[in-house]
Amino acid sequence: MSVSASILLVDDDRHLAESMAQWLRELSNEVDTAETIAEAKQHLNRRSYDLVIADLHLGADDGFDLIGYTRKEHPESSVLVVTGYATPETAVEAVRAGAFDLLTKPLIDEELSLAIQRAVAQREISLENEKLRQQLDRRSGLENILSHDYRMLKIFDVIDSIADARASVLITGENGTGKSMIARAIHARSSRRGGPFVEVACGALPDTLLESELFGHVAGAYTGANHDRAGKFELADGGTLFLDEIATATPAMQVKLLRVLQEFQFEPLGGTVTQSVDARVILATNEDLAKAVEGGSFRQDLYYRVNVVNIVLPSLRERAGDIPLLVDHFLREASETCGREVEGFDGDAIETMQQYSWPGNVRQLENVVERAVLLSRGNVLTIEDLPPELTGQVGPQFAGSTPSAGSPISIGDASGKTLREALEGPERQIILQALRLHNWNRAATADALDINRTTLYKKMKRLGLDDPRLQFA
Numbered sequence: 001m002s003v004s005a006s007i008l009l010v011d012d013d014r015h016l017a018e019s020m021a022q023w024l025r026e027l028s029n030e031v032d033t034a035e036t037i038a039e040a041k042q043h044l045n046r047r048s049y050d051l052v053i054a055d056l057h058l059g060a061d062d063g064f065d066l067i068g069y070t071r072k073e074h075p076e077s078s079v080l081v082v083t084g085y086a087t088p089e090t091a092v093e094a095v096r097a098g099a100f101d102l103l104t105k106p107l108i109d110e111e112l113s114l115a116i117q118r119a120v121a122q123r124e125i126s127l128e129n130e131k132l133r134q135q136l137d138r139r140s141g142l143e144n145i146l147s148h149d150y151r152m153l154k155i156f157d158v159i160d161s162i163a164d165a166r167a168s169v170l171i172t173g174e175n176g177t178g179k180s181m182i183a184r185a186i187h188a189r190s191s192r193r194g195g196p197f198v199e200v201a202c203g204a205l206p207d208t209l210l211e212s213e214l215f216g217h218v219a220g221a222y223t224g225a226n227h228d229r230a231g232k233f234e235l236a237d238g239g240t241l242f243l244d245e246i247a248t249a250t251p252a253m254q255v256k257l258l259r260v261l262q263e264f265q266f267e268p269l270g271g272t273v274t275q276s277v278d279a280r281v282i283l284a285t286n287e288d289l290a291k292a293v294e295g296g297s298f299r300q301d302l303y304y305r306v307n308v309v310n311i312v313l314p315s316l317r318e319r320a321g322d323i324p325l326l327v328d329h330f331l332r333e334a335s336e337t338c339g340r341e342v343e344g345f346d347g348d349a350i351e352t353m354q355q356y357s358w359p360g361n362v363r364q365l366e367n368v369v370e371r372a373v374l375l376s377r378g379n380v381l382t383i384e385d386l387p388p389e390l391t392g393q394v395g396p397q398f399a400g401s402t403p404s405a406g407s408p409i410s411i412g413d414a415s416g417k418t419l420r421e422a423l424e425g426p427e428r429q430i431i432l433q434a435l436r437l438h439n440w441n442r443a444a445t446a447d448a449l450d451i452n453r454t455t456l457y458k459k460m461k462r463l464g465l466d467d468p469r470l471q472f473a
Helices: 016-027 035-045 062-072 088-097 109-137 148-164 179-188 207-215 250-261 289-296 302-307 316-338 347-355 361-375 419-437 442-449 455-463 470-473
Strands: 006-010 031-036 051-055 078-083 101-104 169-172 197-200 240-244 280-283 307-313
Touching: 006 016, 006 035, 031 035, 031 347, 035 062, 035 316, 051 109, 051 197, 062 078, 062 088, 078 109, 088 101, 101 109, 148 307, 148 316, 169 179, 179 240, 179 280, 179 347, 197 207, 207 250, 250 302, 280 307, 289 302, 316 347, 316 361, 361 442, 419 442, 419 455, 442 455
Parallel strands: 006 031, 006 051, 051 078, 078 101, 169 280, 169 307, 197 240, 240 280
Antiparallel strands: none
């Protein structure tokens, strides 16, 4: 025999078992014997075997019970069945139960030897496949998060540690740091990855609509609710629910969230039937919730409930060493999307990007790279292909001065107008200039103007700034 294996031989015929064990040992195998399933289980719990050779008829015991136990509790061990009463149906049933193969008595030495070799070879292939799968899983869900920074590497380790936990996870960090990607990575590396990943932007919806969005509603719950509708919690059953901008939730909504996070039960809007849900909840915010608790805008009990595990994402300016890596990734994506052949940025351009403060973080960097690819004329991108706020032609933050992106702000004739009407023109100019300054990055614009992102969205819609054609005007 070309391989040696550790074998557990299970047969209620002690003399036959000892004879076969002696022959197997002469072929350099390690062999233990057992006469009953209980004795076999004791051996399996003490050590791991490459192969279990078992008779189907073990006195009062059924060999199928041993096959099922080994498959469930010791899947690293292959099972080879031997019996003197085999039929085609028995063989099929044994394989379905988890046996590698079935041989009939009386055994032929060469046939048994070949069966053992096949079983050991198959086991080695299975172990190698499992090892490769684990290596692939090591980056599963993290393949789109590029970083060499030690802070991010620590976060990757945390993701590994908490991926399968039921506890809530709070992801904090500035806008554009990749909170949604981290949430998706946690889901992808968890045992729930086969279930749904449902994302809700809490700041984009008013309170009533947010309640309906999260918990669903029954027909007649409000005007226009003509039929029952499942909420995001129900849709995320068996998977992960990601609640972004959780700090924008009103006190009333916070009470309802606290209950569902504690009990995983809720009632749809307008309904009376309590529903249960099995969903892992991940939350994110760019605000300091501890300060919000001190200020009374965020419930303390909800804060403690969601802050079981807190992942704090560093800003891009804190990991400037990652910029060349990220630029290369975004450059390849933009080149493929735009159909342009671009070699890359020169050294001065990369240095300029590393010295910039990046108020919009990774999202802003992606926009800058895409803009450079779109507007460039050469294959090598230079400082001239970067927007003015990076090159120092204007300040990196919108500070109220008139930037080169727009004309001076003028009040105009306010006679006969209400105060709101008179201020619409200047307000539109200010927001438009800030949007242009930040390459239409709304998160960075909201930060620069020191307003909530949802407030910016509403103002843009009211002032007619949500037309995408303005970006190219």
